[in-house]
Amino acid sequence: MMDRLIDRIKKKNAPIVVGLDPVMKFVPEHIRQEAFAQYGETLQGAAEAIFAYNKGIVDAVCDLVPAVKPQIAMYEQFGTPGLIAYQKTVDYCKQKDLLVIADVKRGDIGSTSEAYAVAHLGKVTVGTKSYAPFDADFATVNPYLGSDGITPFLNVCREQKKGIFVLVKTSNPSSGEFQDRLVEGRPLYELVGEKVAQWGETCMGEQYSCVGAVVGATYPEQGKILRRLMPKTFILVPGYGAQGGKGADLVHFFNEDGLGAIINSSRGIIAAYQQEKYARFGAKHYADAARQAVLDMKEDIARALENR
Amino acid sequence: MMDRLIDRIKKKNAPIVVGLDPVMKFVPEHIRQEAFAQYGETLQGAAEAIFAYNKGIVDAVCDLVPAVKPQIAMYEQFGTPGLIAYQKTVDYCKQKDLLVIADVKRGDIGSTSEAYAVAHLGKVTVGTKSYAPFDADFATVNPYLGSDGITPFLNVCREQKKGIFVLVKTSNPSSGEFQDRLVEGRPLYELVGEKVAQWGETCMGEQYSCVGAVVGATYPEQGKILRRLMPKTFILVPGYGAQGGKGADLVHFFNEDGLGAIINSSRGIIAAYQQEKYARFGAKHYADAARQAVLDMKEDIARALENR
Numbered sequence: 001m002m003d004r005l006i007d008r009i010k011k012k013n014a015p016i017v018v019g020l021d022p023v024m025k026f027v028p029e030h031i032r033q034e035a036f037a038q039y040g041e042t043l044q045g046a047a048e049a050i051f052a053y054n055k056g057i058v059d060a061v062c063d064l065v066p067a068v069k070p071q072i073a074m075y076e077q078f079g080t081p082g083l084i085a086y087q088k089t090v091d092y093c094k095q096k097d098l099l100v101i102a103d104v105k106r107g108d109i110g111s112t113s114e115a116y117a118v119a120h121l122g123k124v125t126v127g128t129k130s131y132a133p134f135d136a137d138f139a140t141v142n143p144y145l146g147s148d149g150i151t152p153f154l155n156v157c158r159e160q161k162k163g164i165f166v167l168v169k170t171s172n173p174s175s176g177e178f179q180d181r182l183v184e185g186r187p188l189y190e191l192v193g194e195k196v197a198q199w200g201e202t203c204m205g206e207q208y209s210c211v212g213a214v215v216g217a218t219y220p221e222q223g224k225i226l227r228r229l230m231p232k233t234f235i236l237v238p239g240y241g242a243q244g245g246k247g248a249d250l251v252h253f254f255n256e257d258g259l260g261a262i263i264n265s266s267r268g269i270i271a272a273y274q275q276e277k278y279a280r281f282g283a284k285h286y287a288d289a290a291r292q293a294v295l296d297m298k299e300d301i302a303r304a305l306e307n308r
Numbered sequence: 309m310m311d312r313l314i315d316r317i318k319k320k321n322a323p324i325v326v327g328l329d330p331v332m333k334f335v336p337e338h339i340r341q342e343a344f345a346q347y348g349e350t351l352q353g354a355a356e357a358i359f360a361y362n363k364g365i366v367d368a369v370c371d372l373v374p375a376v377k378p379q380i381a382m383y384e385q386f387g388t389p390g391l392i393a394y395q396k397t398v399d400y401c402k403q404k405d406l407l408v409i410a411d412v413k414r415g416d417i418g419s420t421s422e423a424y425a426v427a428h429l430g431k432v433t434v435g436t437k438s439y440a441p442f443d444a445d446f447a448t449v450n451p452y453l454g455s456d457g458i459t460p461f462l463n464v465c466r467e468q469k470k471g472i473f474v475l476v477k478t479s480n481p482s483s484g485e486f487q488d489r490l491v492e493g494r495p496l497y498e499l500v501g502e503k504v505a506q507w508g509e510t511c512m513g514e515q516y517s518c519v520g521a522v523v524g525a526t527y528p529e530q531g532k533i534l535r536r537l538m539p540k541t542f543i544l545v546p547g548y549g550a551q552g553g554k555g556a557d558l559v560h561f562f563n564e565d566g567l568g569a570i571i572n573s574s575r576g577i578i579a580a581y582q583q584e585k586y587a588r589f590g591a592k593h594y595a596d597a598a599r600q601a602v603l604d605m606k607e608d609i610a611r612a613l614e615n616r
Contacts, residue, residue: 023419024434032435041435073416073423077432079441080395084388107450108381108413109480111331115381124385126332127340127349133387142415144452144475146482170453172417177454178500181491188496192486 001137001163002212002234003205005099006259008066014298015254017101017236018061018290019266020089021071022050026271028283031056046078047085053286054089057270058096060287064294067099067137069236069264090136100136101236105167107142107149114152121164122156138163140214140236143192150199154211158203163210163234166199168192168226171216171239189222190229197230208234208260217249217263224252227260235261240297241268247304254305263301269293309445309471310520310542311513313407314567316374322606323562325409325544326369326598327574328397329379330358334579336591339364354386355393361594362397365578366404368595372602375407375445377544377572398444408444409544413475415450415457422460429472430464446471448522448544451500458507462519466511471518471542474507476500476534479524479547497530498537505538516542516568525557525571532560535568543569548605549576555612562613571609577601 009015024032027049035049058068070093075086093100106116120139123130141153141164153164169179169189179189193213200209209232215223217239227235235253240246240263253261272278272293273286281289317323332340335357343357366376378401383394398408414424428447431438449461449472461472477487477497487497501521508517517540523531525547535543543561548554548571561569580586580601581594589597 021420036435041437043432043434043439043441046432046434071416071420071423073414073420073427076427077423077441078434079427079432079439080388080392082427082441083391087388105414105416105450106381107415107452108379109478112329112379112381115379115385119381119384119387119390124351124354124387126351126354126386127344129349131351131387133351133385133390142413142450142452144450144486145478145480146485146487148480148482167452170417172453172456174454174456177503178452178496179454181496181499183489183491183496188486188489188491191489195485 001157001161002208002210005066005163005234005262006208008099009259009262012064012066014065015262015301016065016294016297017067017069017262017264018057018065018269018294019069019071019103019238019264020054020057020270021074021266022053022270023074024049026267026274027053028286030284043078044081047075047081050075050078051085051088055092056287057290058093058098060291061269061294062096062098064291064298065098067101067262068093069101069103071103071266087134090134099138101138101140101165102134102136103140105140105142107145109145109148110152113149117153117156121153121162122160138165138212140165140167142167143195147199154199154203157210163212165212165214165236166192166196168196168213169215169219169222171218175216190225193226193229196233200233204232208232212236214238215253220249220252227253227255231255236264237261238264241265247300250301251304251308258305265297269297309465309469310516310518313374313471313542313570314516316407317567317570320372320374322373323570323609324373324602324605325375325377325570325572326365326373326577326602327377327379327411327546327572328362328365328578329382329574330361330578331382332357334575334582335361336594338592351386352389355383355389358383359393359396363400364595365598366401366406368599369577369602370404370406372599372606373406375409375570376401377409377411379411379574395442398442407446409446409448409473410442410444411448413448413450415453417453417456418460421457425461425464429461429470430468446473446520448473448475450475451503455507462507462511465518471520473520473522473544474500474504476504476521477523477527477530479526483524498533501534501537504541508541512540516540520544522546523561528557528560535561535563539563544572545569546572549573555608558609559612559616566613573605577605
């Protein structure tokens with residue numbers, strides 16, 4: 001699956017993933033009103049609004065980017081109707097030939113971890129039949145529980161040709177509380193990074209393994225070290241844009257071949273129309289604003305990579 | 309909410325939580341057949357089967373225990389129909405006056421963490437209305453992302469009088485890979501434990517805070533240390549029974565007042581009828597077997613506490 005992601009990145013010349021993290025305050029008034037008129041101010045009304053909003057964005061950017069990353073929490077907060085909207089979003093993106101990174105950050109052990117892997121990447125057996133419940137291409141996974149939490153995901157990845165991205169160094173200010181603590185003189189995230197590389201050896205594609213890593217754009221120096229520690233690991237980089245990461249910070253996450261990283265932007269793209277820079281589009285044309293924000297991001301990253 | 313849990317534990321004289329982690333192979337044939345006859349071998353058929361199975365167990369144990377702990381992964385693997393069964397399970401348990409610990413192990417940052425907190429413990433706003441999507445009493449949370457992931461949960465806990473249990477030292481064999489690594493001579497789980505105690509200070513009940521900890525029964529020595537490090541923290545202890553934890557191992561998790569810990573058993577109770585010890589009940593009477601397993605567990609723990 002990582003090979004498919006690389007192939008798409010090359011084709012579209014864009015190491016970019018659009019984060020589909022719909023917050024109600026991002027959803028333009030006209031979409032909210034239409035959904036509420038039909039379904040009321042209910043969880044279903046909210047779910048329909050965010051799905052309609054997502055569709056607009058996906059239609060506007062699907063020719064530009066290789067992948068999207070829906071953040072499941074934003075759907076889960078609207079209960080089961082929200083999760084149905086999540087599933088419809090995944091399906092719609094796949095119809096539009098986008099790869100889907102399910103940002104679920106699940107992490108458990110043994111049969112429970114297997115259940116999460118099956119839910120998001122695999123197939124579940126019911127009697128004599130089998131079903132792919134959410135059927136994303138990649139999922140994000142939390143490493144705190146160790147190999148017992150990762151192995152069931154690797155089994156599903158090998159079987160179904162899917163991939164995972166393991167949290168290594170997250171983009172948030174307090175990520176250092178535990179991740180930066182020194183273990184025998186080295187920060188914990190390096191140890192996690194080494195484990196990610198090891199797990200990946202059991203599941204190699206052409207150049208990169210099916211086990212990616214999440215490393216925040218807000219920590220470029222750490223990114224440089226992790227890039228060297230995990231040469232065959234694809235890095236998913238959140239924190240660009242709204243969280244403060246800039247194009248120039250990103251170059252460290254890429255290998256010499258110009259590959260090895262994919263940069264996520266969520267708010268910066270899906271709510272671009274709310275920024276002064278893109279205000280001219282207006283709420284009605286939020287999707288065009290999102291498209292322009294992707295084009296600008298693409299240029300920002302390309303320029304940074306040229307100048308490195 | 310921790311005060312309510314303590315109150316129930318005292319009333320029922322049972323520091324026990326029943327893990328509702330339904331796996332299809334635990335569900336007796338007659339329940340599966342009935343669900344498949346009505347809904348086919350579909351995700352919904354599976355979801356209905358596990359809900360019917362849960363109801364039997366809940367009916368049989370609800371007078372004996374203060375709380376249940378549904379493991380959401382086991383429902384998530386059946387897609388949105390599975391999550392509807394999860395929600396129905398939570399609702400049913402609350403009707404039966406049980407407290408519900410949502411074993412979701414979510415962990416993210418900022419607005420995303422807030423969305424998870426809202427989904428499982430809080431209320432979400434839709435236009436002028438608000439809804440409690442899954443509405444459990446407690447949720448389990450992963451600490452790897454630091455305070456940015458915990459604070460949004462604390463806000464919801466204070467507002468809605470709910471609680472969380474943060475993973476500190478998990479019960480699985482590989483939990484040590486990261487959790488036991490020495491930071492300035494002390495294992496990481498101790499640092500996480502100290503943070504749990506600090507987070508809890510901002511959210512105190514009568515004797516215990518609303519921030520509990522998860523510490524596996526399979527690590528009694530670590531439990532002893534953590535008990536001292538977090539005197540006002542309630543400990544949720546998985547790993548009893550099927551994972552190898554014994555009554556005698558559990559005493560270290562309790563404070564002198566006989567409180568401070570609640571022991572989970574999942575398989576050991578819900579699939580008791582599949583054990584030789586309870587085979588006499590047969591699959592038809594799986595719920596009676598579960599009841600007997602709770603009674604035996606209660607006695608095992610009471611005896612261990614007497615003998616300490």
